[in-house]
Amino acid sequence: MELFDIVFYVFALITLGSACVVVFSKNIVHAAFSLLFTFFGVAGIYVLLRADFLAVTQILIYVGGILVLMLFGVMLTNKVINVKIKTGTMQAWPAGIAVSILAGLLAGVFYSNWKDAQLPASTVDATTHLLGEMLMTSYLLPFEIASVVLLVALIGAALIARRNR
């Protein structure tokens, strides 16, 4: 598992490094482009965790769709590009409490001996086929409801974003 570890750390480094750029960059366009590498790194980690469908979905929707939408949002806004974004400290006390709770949770995850836990050996090789079978048999109704949800989202988005309604 030597190569696995190296690849994992490469993707983790890409994700964390670009996420730091997103947070600390003063230029919102640079931040948005840096988010591309964050999404990509997360997709790589999904692949390593044997979630191939999730990884492809991550690339297709987050990189291909949501990031484009964010960049459009930046480009469509009139006076956001030349304005330097403030990245100062605000709301220090609530943020401190929230961060310490999160840090405690993460520490709990890190120091629990989850590596020794008896996980069933993964026999699943590719998840897309299994997902397709489940969608077409056991979860047929949720699948069709997803279509209705998408329809509602489409009409709602068009209604709100339309210029002259």
Add this chain to the structure above:
Amino acid sequence: MLTEFGRVFIFLILGVVFVAGGLVFSWLIRPNRPYPSKLTTYECGEEPIGDTRVRFNIRFYVVALIFLIFDVEVVFLFPWATVFKGLGWFAFFEMMVFLVILFVGYAYVWRKGDLDWDRPTPKVPKYERGIGVREDHLMEEEVAL
């Protein structure tokens, strides 16, 4: 599965190495004579004015939103496509129901004109009597009448 994505990974590494290799090689062999004029934007010989980034038409945003919905729809098509052959007509009609429901939304945005592009509405200058016309012309017109 991991070995198949390993191939994708090899392609990614090759892509990075190809671009980086080209840049590094040209950096090694090119002459280096920088001067300030080389850094300016070339705009057909004109002095560039203002920022490179301009505000885009809001219409792009609606189109991007609509695209996102159909992007999610495509994600549902992938797992279906892998089992389509085994399940036959049943799976085909189920997906048709899925697509027809979304097609209603497509018809809606089409009908409501969200897919129509904004055309520029030029202001055609309208002649108003006596405005923007030199006095002597006006006089001539008056005479003609």
